[in-house]
Amino acid sequence: MSERTAEPSTAADAVRRLTHWVEDFPHSGVRFADLTPVFADADAYRSIVDEFAARASEVDAIAAIDARGFLLGGGVGLALGAGVVAVRKSGKLPPPVIAESYTLEYGSSTLEIPASAVDLRGKRVLVVDDVLATGGTLAATARLIESAGAEVVGVCVVLEIAALDGRRHLEKYPLFSVSTA
Numbered sequence: 001m002s003e004r005t006a007e008p009s010t011a012a013d014a015v016r017r018l019t020h021w022v023e024d025f026p027h028s029g030v031r032f033a034d035l036t037p038v039f040a041d042a043d044a045y046r047s048i049v050d051e052f053a054a055r056a057s058e059v060d061a062i063a064a065i066d067a068r069g070f071l072l073g074g075g076v077g078l079a080l081g082a083g084v085v086a087v088r089k090s091g092k093l094p095p096p097v098i099a100e101s102y103t104l105e106y107g108s109s110t111l112e113i114p115a116s117a118v119d120l121r122g123k124r125v126l127v128v129d130d131v132l133a134t135g136g137t138l139a140a141t142a143r144l145i146e147s148a149g150a151e152v153v154g155v156c157v158v159l160e161i162a163a164l165d166g167r168r169h170l171e172k173y174p175l176f177s178v179s180t181a
Helices: 010-018 037-042 042-055 068-080 134-147 166-170
Strands: 019-023 032-036 062-063 083-091 097-104 107-115 123-131 151-160 175-180
Touching: 010 037, 010 042, 010 175, 037 042, 042 068, 042 151, 042 175, 062 068, 062 134, 068 083, 068 123, 068 151, 083 134, 097 134, 107 134, 123 134, 123 166, 134 151, 134 166, 151 166
Parallel strands: 062 083, 062 123, 123 151, 151 175
Antiparallel strands: 019 032, 083 107, 097 107
């Protein structure tokens, strides 16, 4: 898995062109990258799924993070012939669960996966999400997947907000971002 694309791709062009930036959302001082228009464009969505799938090999499952990561995970899982594990926000899954708490730019949260209904032991898992900001959510997901006995083989995101330096929390994993802002 390469770190970043060497030259602009169709996917990167689409992300730059279609991302809707919203100031002061969800809190004052936060600049939110809304990728909804990117995913709504069939060609852009397909190019992102293709970019992610091209950087993964021999994966057993895709860990897709609640909620926009679900959109990506399903597509990448189908493209690779891999299963998809929905990494859910706290309280969305019936017990027993494996949980991982972490801090965000503006609070804290907990992510969960099934403890007994999905067996990840020995599986090779690719983590996917829409945006890498401070890195808390992606790092927590990687820890959660590893605590279930799986190997995290890489992390793919659509957009990396470089100024927030979230990459530093993911240094032990191959990391690919379609576009950087």
